[in-house]
Amino acid sequence: MSATPAPAGAAGTTVLKDVRYAFERGTLRTILGPSGSGRTTLLSLASGLDSAMATRNVMSLSGGQQQRVATARALACDVDIVFADAPTGNLDEDTAQGVIDTFRDLAGEQDKRVVVVTHSQHLALQSDRIFDLRKGKLTELDSTR
Numbered sequence: 800m801s802a803t804p805a806p807a808g809a810a811g812t813t814v815l816k817d818v819r820y821a822f823e824r825g826t827l828r829t830i831l832g833p834s835g836s837g838r839t840t841l842l843s844l845a846s847g848l849d850s851a852m853a854t855r856n857v858m859s860l861s862g863g864q865q866q867r868v869a870t871a872r873a874l875a876c877d878v879d880i881v882f883a884d885a886p887t888g889n890l891d892e893d894t895a896q897g898v899i900d901t902f903r904d905l906a907g908e909q910d911k912r913v914v915v916v917t918h919s920q921h922l923a924l925q926s927d928r929i930f931d932l933r934k935g936k937l938t939e940l941d942s943t944r
């Protein structure tokens with residue numbers, strides 16, 4: 800997928816270049832990357848594409864909706880993919896860990912696909928696969944760790 804936001808001036812900005820992304824069941828993935836690298840754009844495209852293409856149920860969570868993570872458990876039986884954008888951004892350590900545990904449980908116990916954008920190395924290190932988005936490219940970080 801590629802994304803070029805509507806140009807404000809003469810030159811547009813290409814945020815994502817030919818990003819390919821496959822979602823695996825039972826996997827918690829995190830996407831790191833600098834601010835403005837296009838992670839929110841990527842999540843929006845991925846959730847939009849996916850729900851348009853298939854009968855999947857998709858849940859999107861943003862930073863202001865951490866409390867809804869608690870309900871992810873209840874909804875989990877109907878949800879195939881959970882996308883979360885910086886879900887632990889404003890949380891204290893214990894609450895953040897509860898959110899991470901919920902994601903791990905959704906992936907590990909309930910075989911869901913969970914994709915989380917974060918700035919938190921701590922969260923990323925608890926995921927199954929870590930990706931880095933920068934300069935329009937999505938790269939998997941050390942998968943042998």
Ligand SMILES: Nc1ncnc2c1ncn2[C@@H]1O[C@H](COP(=O)(O)OP(=O)(O)OP(=O)(O)O)[C@@H](O)[C@H]1O
Nearest residue numbers: 804805807814832833834835836837838839840841
């Ligand atoms: N609708 C839009 N029109 C023009 N530019 C946009 C639009 N949406 C996003 N951008 C630009 O695209 C780039 C990527 O934005 P995006 O919000 O996806 O980044 P991000 O990685 O989520 O950043 P952050 O870590 O701050 O949340 C930024 O340079 C942003 O300014």
Ligand SMILES: [Mg+2]
Nearest residue numbers: 838839840884
């Ligand atoms: Mg963002």
